[in-house]
Amino acid sequence: MNMTSSIRATAIFMSPAALIAIFIVMPPLLYVVYTSVNGLAFSLDLYADVVASKLFRQTLITTFVISGISCFVSLVLGFVVALHLASQPARRRAILLGLVLLPLWTSILVKCFAFMVLLGREGVINSILSWAFDAHIQLPMILNRIGTLIGMINWQVPLVVLPILASLLAIDEAVYRAASIMGAKPARIFWTVTVRLSLPGVLAGLLSIFVMSLGSFMVPALLGGPKDLMLSNLVDYYSRQVLDWPRASTISVILFAISVSFAAPLALWRRSRRI
Amino acid sequence: MMPLPREERTQQVARDDSRPNGLGEDVVSAARSNRRDGSAGLVAKNRSENDPKYAIELKDISKYFGSLAALHPTKLAVNRGEFLTLLGPSGSGKSTLLNLIAGGSGPSTGSIFLDGRDITRMPPRERGIGMVFQNYALMPHMTVFENVAYPLRARHFDRSAIRAKVTEALDRVGLRGLEDRKPRQLSGGQQQRVGIARCIVYAPAIIMMDEPLGALDKNLREQMQGEIKRLHKDLGTTFIYVTHDQEEALNMSDRICLMSLGAIAQLGTPDDLYFRPRSRFVAEFIGESNIITGRVEGNGRMLVSGNETFLVPHEKRSTGSELTVMVRPERVRICGSAESVTTGENVLDGEVVGTAFVGGTTRVAIQCANGLHMTAKMMSDRLATRPAAGDQVRVCWSSIDTVTLDS
Amino acid sequence: MTDIIDDPLQRRYRAVGTALAVSVYVFLLSPLVITIPMAFGTANTLTFPPTEFSLDLFRTFFNSPGWVNPLLNSIKIALATTSLSLFAGTLAAYWLVRREFLGRALITGVIMSPLIVPSVISGLGLYLYFSYFRINSSTLSIVLGHIMVVLPFVVVMIMAGMNKLDRNLEFGAELMGAGTIRMFVTVVLPQLVPSLVSAALFAFLSSFDEFILSWFLSGPDTITLPVRMYNALNWEVSPVIAAVSTLMMALSLVVCVAAISLRKATPADG
Numbered sequence: 001m002n003m004t005s006s007i008r009a010t011a012i013f014m015s016p017a018a019l020i021a022i023f024i025v026m027p028p029l030l031y032v033v034y035t036s037v038n039g040l041a042f043s044l045d046l047y048a049d050v051v052a053s054k055l056f057r058q059t060l061i062t063t064f065v066i067s068g069i070s071c072f073v074s075l076v077l078g079f080v081v082a083l084h085l086a087s088q089p090a091r092r093r094a095i096l097l098g099l100v101l102l103p104l105w106t107s108i109l110v111k112c113f114a115f116m117v118l119l120g121r122e123g124v125i126n127s128i129l130s131w132a133f134d135a136h137i138q139l140p141m142i143l144n145r146i147g148t149l150i151g152m153i154n155w156q157v158p159l160v161v162l163p164i165l166a167s168l169l170a171i172d173e174a175v176y177r178a179a180s181i182m183g184a185k186p187a188r189i190f191w192t193v194t195v196r197l198s199l200p201g202v203l204a205g206l207l208s209i210f211v212m213s214l215g216s217f218m219v220p221a222l223l224g225g226p227k228d229l230m231l232s233n234l235v236d237y238y239s240r241q242v243l244d245w246p247r248a249s250t251i252s253v254i255l256f257a258i259s260v261s262f263a264a265p266l267a268l269w270r271r272s273r274r275i
Numbered sequence: 276m277m278p279l280p281r282e283e284r285t286q287q288v289a290r291d292d293s294r295p296n297g298l299g300e301d302v303v304s305a306a307r308s309n310r311r312d313g314s315a316g317l318v319a320k321n322r323s324e325n326d327p328k329y330a331i332e333l334k335d336i337s338k339y340f341g342s343l344a345a346l347h348p349t350k351l352a353v354n355r356g357e358f359l360t361l362l363g364p365s366g367s368g369k370s371t372l373l374n375l376i377a378g379g380s381g382p383s384t385g386s387i388f389l390d391g392r393d394i395t396r397m398p399p400r401e402r403g404i405g406m407v408f409q410n411y412a413l414m415p416h417m418t419v420f421e422n423v424a425y426p427l428r429a430r431h432f433d434r435s436a437i438r439a440k441v442t443e444a445l446d447r448v449g450l451r452g453l454e455d456r457k458p459r460q461l462s463g464g465q466q467q468r469v470g471i472a473r474c475i476v477y478a479p480a481i482i483m484m485d486e487p488l489g490a491l492d493k494n495l496r497e498q499m500q501g502e503i504k505r506l507h508k509d510l511g512t513t514f515i516y517v518t519h520d521q522e523e524a525l526n527m528s529d530r531i532c533l534m535s536l537g538a539i540a541q542l543g544t545p546d547d548l549y550f551r552p553r554s555r556f557v558a559e560f561i562g563e564s565n566i567i568t569g570r571v572e573g574n575g576r577m578l579v580s581g582n583e584t585f586l587v588p589h590e591k592r593s594t595g596s597e598l599t600v601m602v603r604p605e606r607v608r609i610c611g612s613a614e615s616v617t618t619g620e621n622v623l624d625g626e627v628v629g630t631a632f633v634g635g636t637t638r639v640a641i642q643c644a645n646g647l648h649m650t651a652k653m654m655s656d657r658l659a660t661r662p663a664a665g666d667q668v669r670v671c672w673s674s675i676d677t678v679t680l681d682s
Numbered sequence: 683m684t685d686i687i688d689d690p691l692q693r694r695y696r697a698v699g700t701a702l703a704v705s706v707y708v709f710l711l712s713p714l715v716i717t718i719p720m721a722f723g724t725a726n727t728l729t730f731p732p733t734e735f736s737l738d739l740f741r742t743f744f745n746s747p748g749w750v751n752p753l754l755n756s757i758k759i760a761l762a763t764t765s766l767s768l769f770a771g772t773l774a775a776y777w778l779v780r781r782e783f784l785g786r787a788l789i790t791g792v793i794m795s796p797l798i799v800p801s802v803i804s805g806l807g808l809y810l811y812f813s814y815f816r817i818n819s820s821t822l823s824i825v826l827g828h829i830m831v832v833l834p835f836v837v838v839m840i841m842a843g844m845n846k847l848d849r850n851l852e853f854g855a856e857l858m859g860a861g862t863i864r865m866f867v868t869v870v871l872p873q874l875v876p877s878l879v880s881a882a883l884f885a886f887l888s889s890f891d892e893f894i895l896s897w898f899l900s901g902p903d904t905i906t907l908p909v910r911m912y913n914a915l916n917w918e919v920s921p922v923i924a925a926v927s928t929l930m931m932a933l934s935l936v937v938c939v940a941a942i943s944l945r946k947a948t949p950a951d952g
């Protein structure tokens with residue numbers, strides 16, 4: 001079969017997607033960059049300004065702290081779930097996987113609303129605690145860091161489960177049998193086989209949820225307090241409330257650069273593994 | 276945690292045990308003195324149950340998957356130092372049997388004794404058995420050295436002992452110098468040598484191999500057969516070997532356990548199975564055979580179709596009962612019409628319907644006058660002197676080469 | 683069963699693992715489970731568990747134009763997004779899987795880029811870009827934005843489906859003289875139906891649930907359901923939101939169940 005196909009056929013099959021790529025996907029990014037450097041005047045003043053601003057620095061740190069903590073916790077929880085799924089017979093695994101996929105495909109807005117109800121000052125958990133201890137308990141669990149983290153972890157866990165599960169299922173079952181016949185105890189097998197061989201999935205999952213969490217918007221906006229704003233919220237703040245488009249664009253470009261610097265190794269690494 | 280007393284007992288018993296077999300007495304004792312603790316059971320024997328006669332004894336073990344009997348209740352005793360091969364067609368229960376001994380899963384009924392000790396419900400890691408897998412089952416992320424060191428690390432050997440033992444094991448399988456390679460940088464044969472090295476390195480009481488050469492090509496397979504046989508001789512360990520290749524089984528084994536449909540069809544030496552197959556299944560599975568059915572006539576004769584009578588070994592069965600006998604093709608001669616026939620020989624006229632020249636031997640198919648279809652195997656002659664299709668010939672075979680089969 | 687090898691060590695690890703896993707399942711599902719009973723509570727208070735059950739909240743929802751209009755907008759936008767991205771995505775996925783051509787890596791990279799570009803950036807960029815053409819706040823602008831983020835999902839799903847097809851069938855059809863397009867329509871598309879349906883379902887769901895782009899692009903007349911919901915959550919947590927959430931979850935459930943049963947129906951799927 002001729003792999004280098006005719007230009008005409010390629011044009012027919014690829015042109016809709018190419019048009020979308022050229023006229024919808026690329027321009028916004030270019031536009032943001034263009035706006036951030038003050039158009040053709042090309043000045044980096046805004047960048048210097050933004051980087052010097054206290055609000056930006058604070059938000060940058062918050063972004064990394066929230067993303068880092070939530071990704072780490074999600075990874076641990078996701079690993080627990082993936083391990084459990086991998087040890088189940090295929091039928092039951094499919095059902096349990098459904099329980100993981102359903103939250104994955106449920107809107108974050110829905111989950112934020114539910115957490116407001118669950119974690120609010122008069123929410124379900126506080127009510128239960130009040131009832132249990134016969135006192136009026138109002139633990140602050142939303143509009144602060146805890147609420148943000150809970151919300152973030154809740155949507156990240158399903159995302160990290162899938163790649164880990166894939167690499168756990170790819171482990172040859174005979175390797176486990178061999179290890180236990182050779183005298184290894186479960187703990188040793190867990191570290192030397194399970195954990196070691198699932199590292200590719202762990203790394204892929206971790207990087208991808210980290211990149212996604214850097215751009216999170218809804219969870220900090222709805223479940224966080226003023227101190228939990230992340231870079232996306234800052235972009236939103238400058239563009240919709242202050243109406244300072246250039247500044248919003250500048251922060252966007254910085255956020256983009258950060259995201260790419262974490263996503264690129266992932267992409268390269270995936271490609272190198274495929275070959 | 277494991278109940279500690281048992282482990283202590285295990286260790287103690289292991290120390291004062293004088294085992295006739297094993298990876299050379301010196302290596303075994305060195306292995307023991309190097310153990311820092313008794314956390315992982317090496318070979319454990321229990322003197323309290325008298326001197327055990329067998330390395331492995333299976334008492335009526337069976338394995339059912341739902342209603343499917345992967346293994347019917349089976350008795351099997353493996354002698355010390357023996358090379359026992361489990362042979363049989365696919366799905367006959369060979370791997371199931373091996374897996375029960377290894378402890379991959381427990382039997383549905385029955386019990387398993389290792390050196391007289393009941394290990395039926397013991398987790399695999401405490402059994403002290405070694406196993407080599409068809410697809411190697413090496414740790415893909417570890418080097419050859421780490422792979423071979425794995426069982427020793429699990430037993431908490433110290434560094435220098437590990438280095439010495441791994442080196443010795445790699446020497447034995449001819450892999451010195453490849454310590455730092457990863458399994459995927461090795462050929463299939465080399466990977467299987469790693470599998471063998473990591474199995475012999477901890478001197479297990481029993482070494483089991485499940486179609487270890489199944490993934491290798493023919494030449495390499497023959498070479499490795501020789502090496503495994505030599506290894507068995509050197510170590511003196513009990514080997515249980517699984518294959519579905521009859522030549523491999525005949526070549527390597529002290530005894531063969533031929534399995535069919537989850538049960539033992541026949542257990543015996545290669546000679547037994549080849550020259551005295553008990554059933555039609557055994558006769559047809561091992562080597563080639565001419566099966567002749569008829570009825571007992573008494574007086575060392577049987578009646579077959581076409582009212583022909585054949586001389587057969589003396590038969591205790593009553594006259595008129597059904598009889599099935601077998602003659603190996605290489606025992607069937609094609610003789611010229613002039614040739615005289617000695618007493619005790621059966622003779623049939625027939626026509627050659629086909630020949631197959633397969634190198635050293637030629638197989639000749641003959642349609643006999645009484646409707647019987649016989650195959651004869653002979654040393655190859657040149658084309659001009661080989662029988663050809665259409666030739667009228669006489670076939671003859673001796674009654675002493677005729678084997679009576681059960682039912 | 684008698685044929686289990688009882689290994690206390692192993693059993694303990696498994697028990698701990700299962701207990702941990704169950705608590706994570708509970709954590710993942712609790713937000714979904716909690717909204718449903720609330721949706722069937724009464725209209726005036728947001729309590730859990732509700733003391734009375736009724737369909738009041740759903741009635742309120744469907745009777746207020748402030749909620750129904752966004753719902754209709756979202757459905758309209760999701761349908762348009764789904765059909766357009768499925769069209770472009772299927773053609774592209776086929777070509778990307780089967781052929782080698784100049785610029786293949788580049789165009790793949792661009793199409794897939796929304797997977798890693800934070801949505802806020804796309805939202806802001808699209809807003810600025812569409813302002814230039816003065817099509818901001820239009821349904822068209824939202825549809826175009828949604829296509830941008832939905833297309834990568836569609837392409838990935840169809841490519842996965844393509845990879846399971848036997849290319850010899852296509853080769854055979856071409857040997858018999860079918861042109862590329864005829865071959866695509868008569869040989870490839872029929873086999874791709876399960877992938878197409880699940881891609882369509884997920885495209886619809888992603889567009890329907892999409893928030894950030896709509897947040898930047900929608901105007902007073904083109905507000906979508908998630909934007910309306912976000913506003914509601916920001917200003918007053920009204921009980922109607924429980925009903926909205928339940929509707930959105932029902933949609934997710936339908937899509938998931940349909941996708942899973944489709945996967946079962948495809949024998950090629952391992």
Ligand SMILES: Nc1ncnc2c1ncn2[C@@H]1O[C@H](COP(=O)(O)OP(=O)(O)OP(=O)(O)O)[C@@H](O)[C@H]1O
Nearest residue numbers: 340344345363364365366367368369370371372519
């Ligand atoms: N885990 C299992 N669940 C259900 N049935 C099984 C299982 N393992 C094995 N069997 C069945 O038990 C029978 C014996 O299988 P076994 O693997 O022991 O055969 P084998 O002799 O090793 O064959 P092969 O030469 O193909 O390896 C087969 O019919 C198989 O389908």
Ligand SMILES: [Mg+2]
Nearest residue numbers: 369370371485
């Ligand atoms: Mg087998």
